[in-house]
Amino acid sequence: MRTEQVAPESRNGKFAAVFNTYRGVPGEEYLVSTCTSAFLFDSEDAAIAAGTRALDVLEATGKYPNMCEEF
Numbered sequence: 001m002r003t004e005q006v007a008p009e010s011r012n013g014k015f016a017a018v019f020n021t022y023r024g025v026p027g028e029e030y031l032v033s034t035c036t037s038a039f040l041f042d043s044e045d046a047a048i049a050a051g052t053r054a055l056d057v058l059e060a061t062g063k064y065p066n067m068c069e070e071f
Helices: 044-061
Strands: 002-011 014-023 030-036
16 A cells, blocks of 8 residues: 655645555556545645655554644
8 A cells, every 4th residue: 555645735725735545556556545634734835744744644653643733
């Protein structure tokens, strides 16, 4: 299984971190889930930085941080 950060989404002037998780062997992977944080971040860059932190937490713990508050 592999999770990657994709382009942040924007709504009402705020941005959210977005992730896609894939399963399968490389070249034959399929999308199994999409996870989007709340629209908390003031800029696209802030959402990307938060997404990077979230991926670090996911890798270390197997769980996302609380995606309903700034992380």
